[in-house]
Amino acid sequence: MSDNFQSYSTYVPQGNEETFSRGPQIREEMPIHRTSSIAGVMTESSEKNIDRSDSGHDTTTGGWLASARSTTGRAVSQADITPDTLISFDGMQAKASFWVSEGRLSKGADGSYTEGAGPVEAPQVVQGDIAPIPDAVMEGVNAALEPLPQSSLDMITAHGISVALGHQDDASLTRRFAQVSGLELADSHERLTAIKAVYQKQADHAIQSRAGVSAADAPEFWQWCRTNHQGQLQDALGKQLHAADVSGYTALANRWLSSTAPSLNALKAGGIPVRTNGSGVNECYIRGSWMTPSAAARAGLV
Secondary structure, rough: OOHHHHHHHOOOOOOOOOOOOOOOOOOOOOOOOEEEEEEOOEEEEOOOOOOOOOOEEEEEOOOOHHEEEOOOOOEEOOHHHOOOOEEEEEEEEEHHHHHHOOOOEEEEEOOOOOEOOOOOOOOOEEEOOOOEHHHHHHHHHHHHHHHOOHHHHHHHHHHHHHHHHHOOHHHHHHHHHHHHHOOOHHHHHHHHHHHHHHHHHHHHHHHHHOOOOOOHHHHHHHHHHHHHHHHHHHHHHHHHHHHOOHHHHHHHHHHHHHHHHOOOOHHHHHOOOEEEEEOEEEEEEOOEEEEEEHHHHOOOOO
């Protein structure tokens, strides 16, 4: 096992970093492991002897169209596909709108959906809020991914996004990584844990430095995203992993801050006086007045 990937889990993003990479540089195609959700139940299957065209897309009977489901699990015909229809590619189930942004689906002027040209590679110049990861740290990520066949990177990335959204657990990702890399489960778990640490720190740094979410409130924020805004979180994850663009997280954080009162611990950590008044209500002191944290949040004062 390469020994130069283990140290990057201690990486702490800095605002003035100059050298960076935007993501793993490995690309190719492989047999598909599919995970689908019907009525909230996740099922997994593996397809062997898949006939692929030169584009690398699945050309077995049915393909992506057969996977189209409504949010309640009902099969959806091609004519009835909407931006919210759930469709599976390469082991990941996501909304049609997401697959359009990824290039896997194409939406016509009449609103119909057809298969696209393929995954969209990150452009050389990306518009957005770029949070660079230093080359030295990215080298560690690539070293951890080195045992993977090049064809499996997109599938592992999609599976990782599914885990981050709460659709699957870490153990399922570890098993898949071990299967396609040929490594032991313990080795696979160690590599995935280190990779996750890099991207989690990048995301945490974005919401804290750009939007002002405190470290104490970060766990509550991420749970809010998974529970209430999965589509937007999925888009944000895709931007981060493909282009180091954290603008999706910033937008979510600003939305959360405008509607959610910060915790007392977060207010204290920010140097804001807090108290519990005679009625047992928590208050914070801002701009010469005592008010509830929720009132301060609605007014945009915290």
